[in-house]
Amino acid sequence: MSKVLIIGCGGVASVAIHKCCQVPEVFTDICIASRTKSKCDKLAAELAPKTTTNITTAQVDADHVDEVIALIKSYQPDLVMNIALPYQDLTIMDACLACGVNYMDTANYEPENTDDPAWRAIYEKRCKEAGFSAYFDYSWQWAYAKKFEEAGLTALLGSGFDPGVTQAYCAYAKKHEFDTIDTIDILDCNGGDHGYAFATNFNPEINLREVSAPGSYWENGHWVEIPAMSIKREYDFDKVGQKDMYLLHHEEIESLAKNIPEAKRIRFFMTFGQSYLDHMRCLEDVGMLSTTPINFNGQEIVPIQFLKALLPDPASLGPRTKGKTNIGCIFTGKKDGKEKTYYIYNVCDHQECYKEVGSQAISYTTGVPAMCGALMLLTGKWTTKGVHTVEEFDPDPYLDALDKYGLPRSESHSPALVD
Ligand code: NDP
Numbered sequence: 052m053s054k055v056l057i058i059g060c061g062g063v064a065s066v067a068i069h070k071c072c073q074v075p076e077v078f079t080d081i082c083i084a085s086r087t088k089s090k091c092d093k094l095a096a097e098l099a100p101k102t103t104t105n106i107t108t109a110q111v112d113a114d115h116v117d118e119v120i121a122l123i124k125s126y127q128p129d130l131v132m133n134i135a136l137p138y139q140d141l142t143i144m145d146a147c148l149a150c151g152v153n154y155m156d157t158a159n160y161e162p163e164n165t166d167d168p169a170w171r172a173i174y175e176k177r178c179k180e181a182g183f184s185a186y187f188d189y190s191w192q193w194a195y196a197k198k199f200e201e202a203g204l205t206a207l208l209g210s211g212f213d214p215g216v217t218q219a220y221c222a223y224a225k226k227h228e229f230d231t232i233d234t235i236d237i238l239d240c241n242g243g244d245h246g247y248a249f250a251t252n253f254n255p256e257i258n259l260r261e262v263s264a265p266g267s268y269w270e271n272g273h274w275v276e277i278p279a280m281s282i283k284r285e286y287d288f289d290k291v292g293q294k295d296m297y298l299l300h301h302e303e304i305e306s307l308a309k310n311i312p313e314a315k316r317i318r319f320f321m322t323f324g325q326s327y328l329d330h331m332r333c334l335e336d337v338g339m340l341s342t343t344p345i346n347f348n349g350q351e352i353v354p355i356q357f358l359k360a361l362l363p364d365p366a367s368l369g370p371r372t373k374g375k376t377n378i379g380c381i382f383t384g385k386k387d388g389k390e391k392t393y394y395i396y397n398v399c400d401h402q403e404c405y406k407e408v409g410s411q412a413i414s415y416t417t418g419v420p421a422m423c424g425a426l427m428l429l430t431g432k433w434t435t436k437g438v439h440t441v442e443e444f445d446p447d448p449y450l451d452a453l454d455k456y457g458l459p460r461s462e463s464h465s466p467a468l469v470d
Contacts, residue, residue, distance in 0.1 A: 053429040056128035059135035060085040066418025069408040072102035084109040113139040119146035138163040157211035161187035182274035183267040200437040210424025211417035214303040218442035220380045229384040236381045240322040242291035243374040243401045249330035250363040252413035267300040268318040269308045288377040290398045296320040306440040372401040372411040394466035423452040
């Protein structure tokens with residue numbers, strides 16, 4: 052019996068909300084709150100006849116702490132699920148602290164305006180000291196650890212697929228398969244085809260920022276940074292086939308390097324088709340990925356936001372996308388003194404997801420772990436206070452829940468390795 056406030060009603064949130072409504076014995080009451088209330092009302096109306104979860108809706112601009120505090124005070128939830136954008140992570144964490152409520156999200160903090168001088172100064176210092184230049188990192192949210200601990204609250208960071216399930220796979224490998232882990236390769240393959248020359252599978256602004264940034268990986272205790280898309284490998288993915296994949300910086304590398312300190316190398320690869328890369332390079336070259344406002348005919352516009360308005364809404368890709376995703380982790384390490392390798396992954400079918408919840412697999416593979424993370428907190432399976440990432444908790448009940456609610460694991464004890 053729990054009351055949950057869900058902030059955001061986009062592609063990922065919509066799947067998480069569908070899934071919460073499939074577990075009404077835990078999610079007895081949910082409030083869907085977002086900037087655009089009409090989207091929340093539409094989803095609530097669609098789900099109400101199919102569930103016994105009691106659904107209400109609200110309008111909130113989560114950029115404003117006082118608005119989130121007022122909403123939490125009036126709704127009195129047991130948990131706030133932040134499935135809006137990473138820009139809102141800190142304001143929602145502040146509101147949770149002010150009201151004494153547990154918090155969770157699916158992506159770590161990054162600022163909307165990367166030209167803000169105060170943020171920029173801290174960012175540039177971090178780039179120099181840490182050695183990677185992505186706009187997002189954990190430092191902002193880890194800085195809340197003591198406050199959450201002292202308040203007796205839990206903040207669960209990054210319960211999507213990657214970050215999220217990939218870290219649970221690491222915790223699982225550490226718990227059941229290895230005494231020591233030497234290397235981790237996270238492989239994110241989308242074998243889906245939506246038929247457009249160019250579209251992003253989730254929020255275009257967040258997605259394009261991520262893939263146009265320099266790549267980096269963790270090796271022997273430090274970051275190695277490389278130009279964007281400059282390390283390419285091919286991999287033959289189960290149920291998908293041969294794909295080109297590129298090394299990217301990804302947020303979970305940072306927490307895994309901290310929590311699995313024996314790992315000598317941690318890398319992240321994502322598959323991209325040539326058409327996607329060609330479009331992205333052109334857009335970048337002409338300045339369309341910029342977050343710096345420009346004046347156009349007397350009106351201020353942010354190029355990447357304008358581009359977002361032109362691109363297909365990721366939520367509209369559902370009916371068109373065919374094919375499968377395959378996301379997982381390959382490990383090398385030792386067990387009982389012997390070298391071994393292990394691969395754990397999930398295969399998810401775009402059309403099956405669409406049939407079940409009306410979304411493609413990218414939103415599905417993020418929304419289901421968001422619900423499962425909430426389930427762990429609400430049912431008392433994960434109780435550690437403070438600010439924590441997924442690999443810091445027991446992976447077993449989480450992976451069992453993922454198996455049950457739509458993202459079953461597959462495994463191999465003799466996988467092909469990535470060189
Ligand atoms: P969408 O753009 O589809 O949805 C974002 C939602 O947040 C919209 O409903 C939007 O409202 C709402 N929102 C935005 N700003 C505010 C605000 N200030 N106050 C209240 N609501 C706001 O994004 P996605 O669903 O694709 O992504 C959601 C999150 O999931 C992101 O943080 C993304 O980074 C993360 N993600 C994580 C992945 C993982 O594997 N861990 C993978 C993919 C995504 P409006 O309708 O008004 O715009």
